[in-house]
Amino acid sequence: MLQTAVLQWPGRWTKKPRAAAPPQFRDSSQPASLTVKSPKLAVTLEPVQHEDFSSLVVSVATTRDRSAFARLFEHYAPRIKSFLLRQGTDPAQAEDLAQETMMSVWRKAAMFDPAKASAGTWIFTIARNLRIDAIRKARRPEFDPEDPAFVPDAEKPADEVINADQMGCMVREAMAELPDEQALVVRMSFFEDKPHAEIAEQLRLPLGTVKSRLRLAMRRIKEHLGDRA
Amino acid sequence: MSDRLMYHPADESLLAYAAGTLDEATSVLIATHLSLCPHCRAAVSAAESVGGEYLDRVEPSAAMKVSAADVLAMAEQGGEVARPAAPQACEIVADIADMADMPRPLRNYISDVGIKLKWRWMGPGVRYAQIAGDDASEKIGLLRIAPGTRLPRHGHTDEEYTMVLAGSYESASCRYRRGDVEWADAAVVHQPSAGREQECVCLVVTRGALKATGLFAPIIQPLMAI
Ligand SMILES: [Zn+2]
Numbered sequence: 001m002l003q004t005a006v007l008q009w010p011g012r013w014t015k016k017p018r019a020a021a022p023p024q025f026r027d028s029s030q031p032a033s034l035t036v037k038s039p040k041l042a043v044t045l046e047p048v049q050h051e052d053f054s055s056l057v058v059s060v061a062t063t064r065d066r067s068a069f070a071r072l073f074e075h076y077a078p079r080i081k082s083f084l085l086r087q088g089t090d091p092a093q094a095e096d097l098a099q100e101t102m103m104s105v106w107r108k109a110a111m112f113d114p115a116k117a118s119a120g121t122w123i124f125t126i127a128r129n130l131r132i133d134a135i136r137k138a139r140r141p142e143f144d145p146e147d148p149a150f151v152p153d154a155e156k157p158a159d160e161v162i163n164a165d166q167m168g169c170m171v172r173e174a175m176a177e178l179p180d181e182q183a184l185v186v187r188m189s190f191f192e193d194k195p196h197a198e199i200a201e202q203l204r205l206p207l208g209t210v211k212s213r214l215r216l217a218m219r220r221i222k223e224h225l226g227d228r229a
Numbered sequence: 230m231s232d233r234l235m236y237h238p239a240d241e242s243l244l245a246y247a248a249g250t251l252d253e254a255t256s257v258l259i260a261t262h263l264s265l266c267p268h269c270r271a272a273v274s275a276a277e278s279v280g281g282e283y284l285d286r287v288e289p290s291a292a293m294k295v296s297a298a299d300v301l302a303m304a305e306q307g308g309e310v311a312r313p314a315a316p317q318a319c320e321i322v323a324d325i326a327d328m329a330d331m332p333r334p335l336r337n338y339i340s341d342v343g344i345k346l347k348w349r350w351m352g353p354g355v356r357y358a359q360i361a362g363d364d365a366s367e368k369i370g371l372l373r374i375a376p377g378t379r380l381p382r383h384g385h386t387d388e389e390y391t392m393v394l395a396g397s398y399e400s401a402s403c404r405y406r407r408g409d410v411e412w413a414d415a416a417v418v419h420q421p422s423a424g425r426e427q428e429c430v431c432l433v434v435t436r437g438a439l440k441a442t443g444l445f446a447p448i449i450q451p452l453m454a455i
Contacts (some may be wrong), residue, residue: 053285066301073297078289085291095294096265100426102297103304117274121281128280138253140246141260141334143270149332151408153267164278171278189248190283197240211241218240221275 053119054112054164061109069106072119077102088194089135097134101127106202136193148225162225170224183216187209236409237269238390246274246401254367254434257360258356258410260334261432265408270376287291323365325371329394346371354423357433374398374423382420387436389413391421398422398424 046164056072077098084094104126112122132140144150163168175183188199200210238259245251246259263270325331325346339360340442346358354375362368370404373379376396390412400421405411413419425430 021260045236068295069301073293073300075289076284077293077297077300078291079287081291081293082289083284083287086287091291094291098293099295099300099303102300106301106304116307118278118281118285120285121274121278124280124284125277127284132249137254138250139338140253140256141338142253143260143264144333147333149264149265151265152266153270162375167275167278168282171275171282175264175279175282186244187283189244189250190280193250195250196245208442211239214241214244215239218244218272218276222272223277225271 054114057105057109057112057119057122058114060106061112064229072100072105076105076120076123080123083191084131086191087131089131089193093134097127097130100130104130115163116170121164121168131193167225171221174221174224178217178220182213182220185213186217188215235266235268235403236403236411237266238410239412240272242390243269243272244276247273248280248336252367254362254369255390257335257369258336258392258434262392262410263333264334266334267386291337320454325373325430327444331394335394335432348373352381355380355427367434367436369434372429372433374429374431376423376427376429377425379422382421384418385413385415385435387415389436392432394430394432396426396427398429398431399424423425 041099053072053075056065056068059068060072067218080101081094081098085091086095089097101123108126112119130158132138138186145152175186178186185199186200188194189196192199192202194202195209196214198211200207203210242251242259244257246256251259259269263273327362342361345359346360348356348358351372355378356373357370359368359370371394372391374396379396390410391405392410393405393407395407397404398421399405400411400419403411404424
């Protein structure tokens with residue numbers, strides 16, 4: 001079986017017929033890398049194995065494993081930097097923030113919970129927060145589960161709890177199914193550090209149209225969660 | 230609370246919060262809502278895993294100037310960028326914070342901004358204190374409405390998010406309680422009225438001024454100052 005979702009530059013999923021099995025980017029029987037032609041440039045996709053990266057972070061946390069860190073650095077550091085550059089960060093600052101993110105990975109590895117997020121998602125949130133701090137000079141408060149006012153999740157039967165792997169599958173499945181116009185605005189939401197109004201301007205669309213496309217995309221993602229939640 | 234139907238922020242705001250592109254004022258409101266809403270926490274973590282997928286798949290075209298060993302050396306030296314000090318205990322909001330059982334993201338934000346809340350009279354039974362923001366961007370503030378008070382009918386020149394922290398209010402025959410979020414834009418003209426059981430405390434994020442409509446325009450001048 002070929003990939004159910006294929007990435008094109010810059011980071012978009014194309015639709016494929018829905019497979020019976022949950023989508024997987026690759027399995028061991030596939031070639032080591034896959035080249036995708038796009039009108040602009042060819043992109044070589046490295047195989048992505050979320051479980052491996054997650055257990056590398058766990059090794060860093062539990063045994064201060066330096067070679068596990070080196071492998072994480074090799075995969076993520078240039079990607080964080082490239083991601084930041086795509087968001088319009090200047091090159092020197094993108095380098096600094098990528099270094100800072102990786103330093104946080106080393107220091108905060110014990111806070112990583114592989115049941116809750118993939119390594120990629122966790123590292124994405126670290127880089128995001130550092131960028132907001134450094135570039136936008138803005139605050140972005142986060143909820144605190146230790147807060148006395150915090151309303152915890154309802155208890156769910158064990159088989160209904162979604163783990164990070166299932167979440168990854170569902171999100172990939174949902175992304176693969178998004179109509180192009182919705183996928184575009186979702187992609188721009190992540191890759192362009194811009195408010196919705198500027199995205200609308202850039203696409204020459206009314207703001208309401210951009211918002212409703214994002215809403216539809218989020219609804220679809222939530223529906224996928226709802227399938228198994 | 231999680232077992233009743235809640236009114237949630239718009240999905241595109243949750244997505245922008247996850248992507249890290251949402252403005253500061255709205256982020257405070259979203260984080261406060263997330264403290265109270267497991268449903269939206271799940272939506273945000275789904276959106277964050279979209280970000281994680283993008284990170285795993287972005288073309289690693291930009292090479293790093295340092296090696297893993299360099300970064301390890303820096304991390305172990307403690308060569309960390311100075312973090313801002315943790316917000317000190319927030320006496321400035323103690324009264325309202327206790328009354329509204331204010332979730333931490335908001336409580337910490339107010340003490341971080343470091344202003345003393347100044348309550349302005351907005352009309353009979355209505356007071357407003359601005360926390361942060363200006364006319365050019367988003368403004369965030371707290372609204373206190375005495376039990377049973379009916380606000381003047383008003384519209385909006387732009388968007389407005391209101392989230393209930395204490396008490397309740399009714400607007401367009403929907404009842405908003407703690408944690409609930411109401412979204413209004415230029416198309417919405419509403420006349421909220423506070424529940425009779427206790428004072429209603431709301432977090433309000435506005436962009437653009439409120440605008441008065443029709444005959445009520447003169448009464449609403451103070452509200453337009455939000
Ligand atoms: Zn919610």
